[in-house]
Amino acid sequence: MHILRLTLILFGSYQVVHAGTVDRGGPCSLANNRLQTGTYQFWSECNSVSFCSEEGVCVAKRCRSDDFPFGYPQGSDDVPPKCAHGEFCPDEGSDCQPLLPVGSQCQLNRDDQCEAPPNFRELADKSGRGLNFNGSVCLNNVCRWAEVTLGAPCVVENTPYIAYGVSGEFIDIVSRGNCKLGLYCDSGAKVCMTNKLLGESCTADKECDSWNCLSTGVCGVTAATPHEFGVWVYILVGLGIIGGMGGTLIGLFITHRKQRDLERAKRAQYWREQNAFHQNLMQMRETARASILSLPNQRGYSARSSDFSEDTPINQSAGPKSSGLRHYVADDGSSEFDDSLMMQPGNSGNMEGRRF
Numbered sequence: 139m140h141i142l143r144l145t146l147i148l149f150g151s152y153q154v155v156h157a158g159t160v161d162r163g164g165p166c167s168l169a170n171n172r173l174q175t176g177t178y179q180f181w182s183e184c185n186s187v188s189f190c191s192e193e194g195v196c197v198a199k200r201c202r203s204d205d206f207p208f209g210y211p212q213g214s215d216d217v218p219p220k221c222a223h224g225e226f227c228p229d230e231g232s233d234c235q236p237l238l239p240v241g242s243q244c245q246l247n248r249d250d251q252c253e254a255p256p257n258f259r260e261l262a263d264k265s266g267r268g269l270n271f272n273g274s275v276c277l278n279n280v281c282r283w284a285e286v287t288l289g290a291p292c293v294v295e296n297t298p299y300i301a302y303g304v305s306g307e308f309i310d311i312v313s314r315g316n317c318k319l320g321l322y323c324d325s326g327a328k329v330c331m332t333n334k335l336l337g338e339s340c341t342a343d344k345e346c347d348s349w350n351c352l353s354t355g356v357c358g359v360t361a362a363t364p365h366e367f368g369v370w371v372y373i374l375v376g377l378g379i380i381g382g383m384g385g386t387l388i389g390l391f392i393t394h395r396k397q398r399d400l401e402r403a404k405r406a407q408y409w410r411e412q413n414a415f416h417q418n419l420m421q422m423r424e425t426a427r428a429s430i431l432s433l434p435n436q437r438g439y440s441a442r443s444s445d446f447s448e449d450t451p452i453n454q455s456a457g458p459k460s461s462g463l464r465h466y467v468a469d470d471g472s473s474e475f476d477d478s479l480m481m482q483p484g485n486s487g488n489m490e491g492r493r494f
Contacts, residue, residue, distance in 0.1 A: 150381075156182050158181060158182050158184050158185055158186070159185055159350075160184050160185060160188075160196045161184075161185060161188070161196065162184075162187075162188045162196050162197060162198055163195060163196065163197075164195070164196045165194055165195065165196075166182065166183040166184050166190035166194055166195065166196050167183065167190065167194060168190055168192070168194070170182065170183050170190075170259075171190065171230070173246065175300075176299060176300030177299065177300070178246055178247070178297065178299070179191050180230070180245075183196070184196035185209065186207075186208050186209030187199060187209045187210060187216065189230040189231050189232050190230070191232070194478065198216065198218070199218045199230075199231035199232075200218055200231065200232060200233050201218050201219065201220065201221050201227035201231055201232070201233060201234045202217070202218045202219070202220055202227055202231060203220070203221075203226070203250070205220075214250055218231065221234035221235075222234065224236060224237055225237065226248070226250055226251045226468070228245060228248075229245050229248070237251065237252065237253040237254075238251050238252050238253060238281050239252075239253050239281065240252070240253065240281050240282060240283060241280060241281060241282075241289070242280070242281045243279055243280065243281075244276040244279055244280065244281050244436065245276070245279070246276070246279065246297070247297075248276050249268075249270055249271035249274055249275050249276050250271045250272075251276060251281070252271070252274035252275070252276055252281035252282070253274065253281070254271075254272035254273055254274050255273045255274065255283040255285060257273065257285075258272040258273035258274070260273070261273030261283065261284050261285055261318065262321070263284075263296075263319060265349075265356075269284065269286040269314070269319070273285070275314065275316050277293050277294075277295040277314060277315070277316055278293065278295050278394055281318065282316045284315075284316045284318060284319075285318055286315075286316050286317045286318060286321070286323070286330050287318060287321070287330060288321055288330050288332060289329055289330060289331075290329065290330055291328055291329055292315050292316055292317050292323035292328060292329060292330050293315060293323065293328075294313060294314070294315045294323040294324075294325050294328065295313070295315070296311050296312070296313045296325065297312045297313075297314075298311050298383075299309070299311075299312060309376070311342075313325060313342055313344050313391050314344070315330070315344070317330035318330070318331055320332065320347070321333065322344045322345055325342075331345075333345065333347035334346050334347060334357050335347055335348060335357065336348065336356075336357050336358065336359065337356055337357060338356060338357050338369035339356055339357075340355060340356060340357050345357070346358075348360040349361075397434070408481065431433070439471040463494050
């Protein structure tokens with residue numbers, strides 16, 4: 139349910155942020171320019187590649203502050219130029235303007251719109267946390283220099299942003315001040331205090347030198363600190379990978395070997411059955427042959443001997459010689475053989491046309 143709600147909120151905010159759809163030449167109103175609630179993103183009725191001019195017409199942007207501005211296709215020739223040194227481009231993208239002196243009105247979080255102090259090299263933030271820009275900071279829409287020392291009065295700006303997590307929506311307050319590096323502006327006392335070290339109690343990220351106040355209420359290491367592991371971890375990981383690969387190969391080998399043994403046993407059984415079948419056929423053939431050869435013929439001669447030699451002429455006029463098996467019928471007591479006869483060679487002519 140929380141995930142669905144979070145998704146709907148994100149889609150709704152996406153439509154609101156990108157609601158400016160008026161193309162170049164379309165009508166607009168400067169009164170509708172504003173910062174979006176929760177994100178403080180600049181919004182106007184014009185689309186992302188144009189701004190609302192004083193004449194109430196959307197015109198093409200004339201400058202940019204980002205290296206890769208939103209809304210322009212890759213390789214487009216319509217991308218406006220960046221401002222020269224000593225100038226800045228406002229959120230509207232109207233025209234490049236000179237840097238603002240201390241005490242001038244500036245836009246939210248646009249520290250780059252303010253003029254740098256003479257000792258900007260000493261005051262400039264090089265940590266990448268956005269504490270200031272060349273020693274200048276825009277607090278409560280006023281340009282200031284981040285040069286207030288320890289114990290001196292300071293100015294603080296608390297901006298609540300809407301953030302989203304697994305449990306739903308929550309408020310993330312970003313607090314900034316005009317103290318020098320290594321100090322923070324206490325929201326209650328409104329004076330600059332020394333940043334706290336690791337393990338000291340804290341109530342906000344700005345109080346910690348690491349800019350990371352843990353949920354336990356103490357300063358932790360910076361969120362950008364890389365996690366380092368001992369050599370033994372890499373050894374265990376390597377052994378685990380090698381062991382996993384070896385176990386997989388061994389398992390596949392054992393499985394395939396069992397399959398091969400099973401198929402080999404099936405083939406061996408098949409060939410044994412075929413061999414036994416062949417032997418049975420040969421045995422039946424020999425038995426049948428022996429039975430045929432052992433039967434006496436109708437003339438009283440043995441089937442293994444012959445009255446004729448190779449030189450004895452064969453009487454071609456004689457009829458075909460009949461086999462004893464074809465004319466021998468036995469009575470086994472069944473009614474089907476009540477009319478069975480023991481045929482003799484001499485009676486073969488009288489039996490023509492009868493059916494057995």
